[in-house]
Amino acid sequence: MGLEERRKREKEQRRSAILNAARKLFFEKGFKYVTVDNIAKKSELSKGSIYLHFKSKEEIYTHILFSDIEKFNKKSAHLFQDNKSAAELILEFACIYFDFFLNDRELFRIMMTFMLHTEDMNLAESVNEHIIEVTNNTIKIIETILQHGIEQGEFPPDINVRQCRNAIWGFLNGIISLHLFTGKEASREERIRSTIKGSLSIFIKGLKSFRRSDEMISQNNNFQTI
Amino acid sequence: MGLEERRKREKEQRRSAILNAARKLFFEKGFKYVTVDNIAKKSELSKGSIYLHFKSKEEIYTHILFSDIEKFNKKSAHLFQDNKSAAELILEFACIYFDFFLNDRELFRIMMTFMLHTEDMNLAESVNEHIIEVTNNTIKIIETILQHGIEQGEFPPDINVRQCRNAIWGFLNGIISLHLFTGKEASREERIRSTIKGSLSIFIKGLKSFRRSDEMISQNNNFQTI
């Protein structure tokens, strides 16, 4: 069985070499501007070999997104070690989430591209499922924090946890989208940080005083508007 | 002077023909999959003629984005006609904002693509400025609503209006990004609506009870985390 294992190992090594080469190039030049030829040369393989391992260029960057987000999720586990309030945890999570993309901006572009073009992408079916899964795992961290807040009595049990976790995640992505690539370079980081912190604090304050009756009133307003 | 005017008029007609043709095709097939050749044929011009009017394919779809957002902004002026609370106005704005993109999903993709790749796009300088301006006009609608809320005593004067308007806009885009192209098609619309409404209500509740002391506490927490 040594033969098969060696082959398997070598195949995996090649695959890693491709991903590592691609990752460097994408983050250096932007994934849109890196060609498969560039990746082939940097990984010291032929262009055709690339396609022995990946279905498409899109699949390469989706794999990179997958593994980076997976790392982020693991790293975020440390959040729960200290005994912090849920409010603190949300803000801290937001901070490390932003840092993650600030460190590799291209990764944010890749992620948003994935979200905007999910249906169009040329990926093996399993790749699609995997990326959706790890993305959901990120969102679930927020969910866990919210549940923690409910258990600790910080937030009322009335809140729609699923909805709030999506809202917080959407909010983070929206703010990052708004400021990470536009406006004066020098002030982008600080602007995102303060917007995230300031507005999440408002959201958290709203959460803390939430009553189910608030939701009902809101729905009534909706009927009147229609 | 009749000659120049006719020429000018004809040039403008050709330009409109191109934009109209492009708009139909983009929204039918997705802007990524429409070629300049397709646009040329549909507008009954040669491919080279397209480039007499627009610097690039990107500039075509940016122009479409520009004019559609401009229309949206004008249409949103009706928001202020009735005497509604700022809370109601925010929710109503959010609703029509989402409807705008629900109606033309490709437009949302174009907008997000613009935001993610602003620095990379092959546009005439003025086009870039114009699209940023109309986008800012959209954001300013939210700002006007917030100011209205402060004047009416709904929101405390302490709130950072500029930051909140960006937060709300970012939030809307983030939620739309999250759900417009992913998940079960049948439930996407409702999911976005309820997330926007539910979470904006929480945010608004937080706004209503905001005190500048809240902000200071939040900043202190930040120092402890670092």
Next chain:
DNA sequence: GTCATTTGCTGACCAACGGTCATATGATGA
């Protein structure tokens, strides 16, 4: 109306690029 000049349009061309696959090369085992 003719013709030189100016203006504008055309579509063949070009480079680039993702992806393919016939052919070549290397590994394996009898």
Next chain:
DNA sequence: TCATCATATGACCGTTGGTCAGCAAATGAC
């Protein structure tokens, strides 16, 4: 050693955004 199988290669292909030499049309002077 050699037949067979597995894998790698890079020339090739179709496509696409953008270019521009050549052509067509418009204009205005005579």
